[in-house]
Amino acid sequence: MRKCVLTGNWTNDLASTMQISNVSNTGAFSGIYQTAVSDSINPIRPSPLQGVQGQGAQPVFGFTIKWNFAESISVFVGQCFLDADGKEQLNTTWLLRNMMESRKDDWKATRVGTNTFYRTV
Numbered sequence: 001m002r003k004c005v006l007t008g009n010w011t012n013d014l015a016s017t018m019q020i021s022n023v024s025n026t027g028a029f030s031g032i033y034q035t036a037v038s039d040s041i042n043p044i045r046p047s048p049l050q051g052v053q054g055q056g057a058q059p060v061f062g063f064t065i066k067w068n069f070a071e072s073i074s075v076f077v078g079q080c081f082l083d084a085d086g087k088e089q090l091n092t093t094w095l096l097r098n099m100m101e102s103r104k105d106d107w108k109a110t111r112v113g114t115n116t117f118y119r120t121v
């Protein structure tokens, strides 16, 4: 498998996991995300993701998750880097948008953070 083609299984620093399907010749992919954390009152369930990755040896990418246990959406942007041993790591920044009942709560609707992913061993 070529390095930094995102197909496969990944785990992040929160112990969330994602399974990415084959990457098309346009760089498009889809998959399933299992978050290890949530502050929704509902039980966590696997949720679909869709994304696209760029060309190049250490490509940029982005993906979107529509959470199916909570009215919210996350978008991740990042880049795949190879360390000195050829180990792949995905450095990402994410936005999490929750559905608010009222526009007056719009100010607190979006969270931001970072996650690093490695191939699941």
Ligand SMILES: O=C(CCCC[C@@H]1SC[C@@H]2NC(=O)N[C@@H]21)Nc1ccc([N+](=O)[O-])cc1
Residues within 6 Å of the ligand: 012, 014, 016, 035, 036, 037, 038, 039, 040, 067, 070, 071, 072, 074, 094, 096, 098, 099, 113, 115
């Ligand atoms: O909790 C959720 C959906 C799950 C978000 C998981 C985030 S995505 C960025 C970070 N990286 C991960 O691997 N996992 C976390 N939605 C939600 C949260 C709060 C409320 N709320 O009403 O407070 C509603 C929906």
